[in-house]
Amino acid sequence: MNYRVLFNSIIGLAGMSLCLTVMAGSERYSHGPSDRADEHMKLIGTVAEIHDSLMPGVLITIDSGSKKFTTTSDEFGSYEFSGIPGGVYHITTEKPGFYDLRRASFVLERGKTTKMNLVLLQQFISIALALDGSGAKYRASTLPAPKYEILYPSSPKDSALEFLVRFTTRRASRSVITYRNAELSYDALSIYADRLIVDRKTLHVRAEGNVTIDNGSQRRKFNGAEAEFSVGESQLKIAKTF
Known part of the structure; x- marks a missing residue:
């Protein structure tokens, strides 16, 4: 038996296996x-x-x-x-x-x-x-012209998605921001209202006046609404409407 040929074949197969493993790993985490x-x-x-x-x-x-x-x-x-x-x-x-x-x-x-x-x-x-x-x-x-402000659910480097608020005027008091004539969007969800009140720490959202909630599949109108951000699920959920 030619052991040199056999050894080279084993090394070649091992190299191919390693190459495929690295490629699969890099694709998975891309x-x-x-x-x-x-x-x-x-x-x-x-x-x-x-x-x-x-x-x-x-x-x-x-x-x-x-x-x-x-x-x-x-x-x-x-x-x-x-x-x-x-x-x-x-x-x-x-x-x-x-x-x-x-x-x-x-x-x-x-x-x-x-x-x-x-x-x-x-x-x-x-x-x-x-x-x-x-x-x-x-x-x-x-x-x-509308203005825009970004709010992150967590630190920017740890979060792929962000809240984006489009508004005409804003007023801040500590961690709470009140936006006028505003739209808040997160992923495919958007909330429009005459007034949006957002707590930057908890990311609790309260919408008041001519509220429209659109998740892409449904577009519904309310007098008001409240939404909360679920950190574990990375989702903005409508808590209640009124």
Whole structure:
């Protein structure tokens, strides 16, 4: 028996086994988008303005940091991303006459279709044509641009997702922040209200006045609501509505 050939064969097989083990391990713990065909996901939803009118022709972009995809809402205000690698993404929109929208980061999970509805804010209340001695002039009444604030459920480096609040004004008192004309988003869930009161320490959320809760599958309106963040499940749960 040629022991040298046998020894080299064993070493070669061991090397292949080690290589496959390392590759499988690195794939398992990868937090970025996956390129495997069986892990490609779907994201669907609608785009509307604040009064619930669906909007066609909105440019929508999702970005993982390493991969970017774009689409446009159709004539019915619906959009769809298919064959997208799973991972953590951010979503933004562009539409003339409307402020660009940002939402909190969200997860596209293996084997699931994620639903997320988007609500845009108008830039202009009205555009009027005025005539004077120098000719015709257009005068536009504009709404203030929304502001954004990020709140983390835990430290930024330990959390893949964050709360994102879109608002016009805010007032803080110790750990409690009151936002006016606000939307709070976390993953695919969003809460809209005239007033949102958020405790930064407990991440307890109270919504008051013209409240709309949208989880992608359902969009419901209430006078008020309360939500709590479950650290163990990493979920924002609606505790009660009224």
